Amino acid sequence: MIELRNLTKKFGDFTAVDHLSLTIETGEFFGLLGPNGAGKTTTISMMSTVLLPTAGEILIDGQRLDRKASQQKRKLSVITQEYSMRQDMNMDEVMEYQGRLYFLPRKVIKQKTDVLLEFAGLIDYRHRTVRHLSGGMKRKLMICRALMIEPEILLLDEPTAGMDALSRRQMWNLLRKVNGDKMTIVLTTHYIEEAQALCGRVALVNQGKLQKLDTPDNLIRELGPFAVDETSQDSLVSRYFHNRDDAIAYLSKAGSDAALRATTLEDVFVDVAGRKL
């Protein structure tokens, strides 16, 4: 279980994360959503100890996480938004470096490297240096690297950024599979449909503060599961309804450019983010 208690991060006068408190259960697939600059990456960076909080704390299975907490860090693996790898290493070396940092025996490192690179379709490129890989290949390599140590907790910061639609779907399937093996996953993403497809619960954050925390279904239900989009010359306005009859009644009064559809998590996101922007 991961607990964030009053987690706060300030950069000078700017507060990136503001007294964020939430609990993520073991085995949960948890989404952290918010507009650009909401504090998602800062939160993940604190959870991976790259940044230290200005105030508050993070507990993993009841133990405080800090840079000295090797026992807690052993459970963690992170896939950052940037390609945080030595650009001059080849894939085998990247994997070996990761294995060595987590004290895996060399034989195990070799076996896991073979299995993971094969699984990700990277085996033929294993001697290619990172700087010569495409963006999608780098992403896959980062995932292989993160999975090599079989973490209990996987922190994913925009893991599918830059991936094509097919690779993204493959990634979703992979993440579902590892989550099925009781791995706790914390995901930040700009692709709201990704969070809706994968996450059991999501936290919506804006300006560093927690705005909403619930399952995607409950958040949609709260906003209203029926949406009517009205398109005018220069804007699109959506209205939400808790029952279909109200939505249809509104639709019949609206102009011909109105349409009824199911509310999505993206609507909830836009509603929460839009109110604050």
Add this chain to the structure above:
Amino acid sequence: MGIITVLWEKWVEFRRDFFKITVAAMISPLMYLIIFGLGIQTTSHGEPYLNFLIPGIVAMATMTGSFSAIAQNMSVQRLYERALDQIMVSPTPLWQFILGQVIGGSLRGMYAAGVILVLTAPIRTGLVFNTLSFAIMFLNGTVFATIALVLSFLAKSYTDAPRFTSYIIMPMSFLCNTFFSTDQMPAGFRQVISLLPLSQASAMIRTISGGERPGAFGFVVLLAYLIVFGAISVVFIYRKKNL
């Protein structure tokens, strides 16, 4: 264990860039030797100037080799590649990471010094380089590797690394007992310069090369720098809020 991991990483880097590293280690010292040692032939303290110059160049090579191996690399890893994030999140104790960097950096400095010794071997100078000389080279390398670590943790941009070289390494190269004795400097300035690590390393290596034993003061000065900058780099990696 973490130290071995860092040394392995350094070895991978060295193996891949062997030619570039070797050429880079050779060029500046070789130029100095040719210009000041062979081109402008003179004597110093009654001996050929080369006998004065070579120990200074060797000490300087350990400084530049270890400093550049760490300063450039760590700045890029921390600010551009973000590869340091991988270390921070791993269970490898961070003090072991620091120690691995310091040893790895110092070994790179010793390699640079070794290249100079090989290049100057055909010149029959009669200079002595023994185990103690190599111990001083290693110690000098650790000092500059820790200084490089501290500066790379303070760097705001990865382009700061060349600036550090201009601000610190270049003045030390010229002022700290490499090309001329600090004895000739004005009082006050001389005391300050002689307390810098390269001055002490050069003086000790030069003393040994002349067949004498160096005093303990130089070791004390180098160890003091190593302890202070080593401690700062460990504090930074554990406590710096935004790495």
